[in-house]
Each structure stands twice: as structure tokens, then as C-alpha cells.
Amino acid sequence: MKVTCFIQYQLDPYKLEAFRQYAENWGRIIPACGGELLGYFMPHEGSNNTAFGLISFASLAEYERYRVRLKADPAGKANFEFAQREQFIVQELRSFLTGVAGTVYPQPGVAMEVLA
Numbered sequence: 001m002k003v004t005c006f007i008q009y010q011l012d013p014y015k016l017e018a019f020r021q022y023a024e025n026w027g028r029i030i031p032a033c034g035g036e037l038l039g040y041f042m043p044h045e046g047s048n049n050t051a052f053g054l055i056s057f058a059s060l061a062e063y064e065r066y067r068v069r070l071k072a073d074p075a076g077k078a079n080f081e082f083a084q085r086e087q088f089i090v091q092e093l094r095s096f097l098t099g100v101a102g103t104v105y106p107q108p109g110v111a112m113e114v115l116a
Helices: 013-032 060-072 074-086
Strands: 003-011 036-041 050-057 089-098
Touching (some): 013 036, 013 050, 013 074, 050 060
Antiparallel strands (some): 003 050, 003 089, 036 050
């Protein structure tokens, strides 16, 4: 079972568009550096200052190798600098999780529903 880095962001609610750009940038950078990006999720209804990012890795060791590649990547560096300059992230919390067998997509014989 893979290890998933679950990132919870507390955002400045007046700077959501800056976070959207930050997340979209990661959409290109993370896979190029070896992470399996499951997605970034923005506030839609309810809380207007909480967002999430989920990235999977084969192991914690692979996550550590990814972090080294990410910090050396010019686009990764630029995105970190963008976040620091614009200050739209108030707090960032990380948890490392593993899925419970039989509950994580894709499951054999179970179609994953795509929401549009």
C-alpha cells in the first residue's frame, strides 16, 4: 500500500486565487519530480480558508527522495518563493497516511465515478 502525504492548508480567504495558481503549478511540478498527485482541493462551500493536497508515494523513503528533487527543481523553487512572497498560506499541516484495503480506488471490479 502506498503512503499518501495529506496536506491541510489554512489560507488567507482573500487570496484564494493565488492559492489556486500555486496548486495549478504543483499539478505540473509534482509529477515531474516523482510524486503521484491525487489532487488539490479548494474551498467551495462551508469553510472559506481550508484547502487540501494529496500526494502518494511508494514509501516514505521515496517521499524523501522526491523532496530532494523538488527543492532542486527550478519550477519547484519558484513556486515555493511565490507562496512566500504572496503569503496566502497561513498554516500548513502534513500527515502521512496509508489507505485501508478495500476502500481506496481503484478497486478491482469497481468503476471510479468521475465528477464533472
